[in-house]
Amino acid sequence: MILDLKTWIFVCAALLVAAGCATPPPPVVPPAPKSYVVLMDNQDGTVGQLSVSSTGGEILLNKSHSGVDLDGTGTTPYTVDESRINRDFAEAFSAQPPLPVSFVLHYNIGDTVLTVESQAMIPAILEAAKNRPAPDVSVIGHTDTMGTVEANEILGLQRAKSVAEIIKNAGLNVHDLTISSHGEKNLMVITLDNTPEPKNRRVEITIR
Amino acid sequence: MIHTTLMLILMLLAGSPAWAQDAIGFVKTVSGSAEVIDTGKAVKAQVGMPIKTGNTLKTGPGGTLGITFKDNTVMSFGPDTELTVDEYLYAPETDNLKFGTSVAKGSLQVVSGAIAKLKPKSVTMKTPTGTIGIRGTHYLVKIEP
Incomplete structure (x- = not known):
């Protein structure tokens, strides 16, 4: 049977009305968003x-x-x-791992020997690493702006190395160790060149 | 250049194992089924396992996983979670900073690290429906497949 367009529209409309009368449309409930x-x-x-x-x-x-x-x-x-x-x-x-902790150790001018105050922080650093799963440690050496950029790159590295030695000798079981130097390029306190600044002579040690 | 060379020498002196040299983070916690997919090959996750750029991290039903990245970003995954590390650059001294991930499904907690603090616009997480831009923060994401 072939119906023309007008008949189709009439049939469809009738069906819609019938459906509407038989059951009221269900209230629209959007699915609970999950993401x-x-x-x-x-x-x-x-x-x-x-x-x-x-x-x-x-x-x-x-x-x-x-x-x-x-x-x-x-x-x-x-x-x-x-x-x-x-x-x-x-x-x-x-499942959250312990949040990383950082310590800053300071130096006297031009050398790689920790200040007395910073020396006293070593036990706290060891303690922070003790109960961590697979502790990975980064040690970054910094200097003030006294001397040349190149010399400070090396001094920063020497400082970082000496701290790494101290914590290794103290028996810290390090899963991974990264040692680097930022020399005088990452100052804690911005100064002019050739300025002694105790706060810039430092090693940052981060335990993850 | 000098810096890169010194760093390389130092890493050798420090005796970092070869597998850890391109590590961008490490697995810190695992329970139940969890795996790290590296260039198509799935390896059961274990505490201490290095994570590299391009890796996909995946937990199964009942599995969880915790990762700490080198920039101090800490991520932890609930069960049935899948996340890929698309991009990771962490070289603050040369301002090369980028952290891009894609999450396909699951539940995760992220505590952002140094990259998000130093260069907020460079940290993004793609989801199946869009992108989250992270500006130095702690957040939770839930994706139902």
């Missing part, structure tokens, strides 16, 4: 920022616990409650 990102407090209590971009546009998250759905169109941030966070991330939390 999302949520911004958390930093360890020091500050809160950073996330920009989340998708075809729906770009939005900025800058409040603690504020989140947005990652469904490709999410543009409305909302507060994610603690119970949802714990439900979705308890296992990820349980």
